Amino acid sequence: MTAEKGVAPTTPSRVGGPTDRMLIAGAAIATALGEAGVVRGHDGGDGRYATIVGSERLPGVVVAALKSGRYSVDLYLTAELVPLGPLAGRLREAVRRNVRAIGLEELLGPVDITFLAIEERTTR
């Protein structure tokens, strides 16, 4: 079986270290939290939207392997009272940029963004 053209084969990253999935999850949620208009990751209320990286829990991000060998990223967020469509667009680009910076862009599939809650906040 050959890997999809232009897509790196999925291999365990480093023995004992974080997997590619964990690295992408960490980069994605860190990007989201750094974006103006995002308040925090939302774990869905019952913890279902979270990724465990070692002893750390990252609420608001779920990364799943796709058949193509890439990973889809789902971000679940609480946002400020700002236009959400443009915020999602900026965020998607920023995630792609930051995943590229850690050398895993080839593995990045769709970045789906769900706004689960909003909060009134004027300053970060």
Next chain:
Amino acid sequence: MEASQETPRTSGSTPGSSQRTRTGNGAPLESERGTTSIDDTVVTKVAGIAAREVRGVYDLGGGTARALGGVTQAVGLGDERTQGVSVEVGEREAAIDLTAVIEYGESIPQVSEQIRDNIVKRVEGITGLSVTEVNVTVNDLHFPGDDRPPAEEPRVS
């Protein structure tokens, strides 16, 4: 007996369907790079906040909702900003029902119209959804003296 069929008030929606909607607002709805979804609770909260911004609105919700809301908020549950607001959200449109208490002396038609305008402006601006209708029910009036606790008469002189 045939079950009654409720007609959706927004295109692309069915009663009891998904509680999330995909939105545009300048960003593509769906592309190979991903999709954007907005939960119904976000639309509800934006509408509630927008209604409370209008001068002359004292509170939202019916008597029972306000009484229960007071209890649930006191124990850290519930959110007064969603009280009295219900939404029906489709793929690109939203319909909103709202129950409000208006300050005595304000013009109910004017306040209702301002509520409608502000909700449309806020919901469309923030979520990118088109608001098809805003139905306002005024279920009570608030008088300035309503907030004061009744003076307690001493039972003995």
